[in-house]
Amino acid sequence: MKTLPLTILVTLLLTSGIRAEGPGLGPDKLYARGPVVLLRLTDEQKVFLATERATPLEAAMKLTPEQSAKIEQGFALKTTLLEVWDTRDGQSDCGCRSTNIALRFSDDFIEVLKDYLEPDAEAIALWKEFGEE
16 A cells, blocks of 8 residues: 555656646647547436536546446556546646546547546545645
């Protein structure tokens, strides 16, 4: 368990350049810097995303098993939670304190960004840390 904070620190250091600038969006509000997995949102997820949450961990959207499998197939990394930013509302700020980012560019679809993806345990630890500040 002592290695988890070190793993998080190393991950943040290695990706700090990418994360500090935030997700690079093209003129179409889609991610322009690397690979993505496209997911269709369920009706339940749309309702979840329409509700404000107090902390990053509370705001993490749960994936369906099929969505999680699609991410694992595309990126060889399993995750079940995403932090969804709505680019239609201009959310594309600095990503240095964010992880497992997905960009919602329409009512029905999100892009999952490989550059910001972590296993659940690391993402939850970061969200808990950032939510307590």
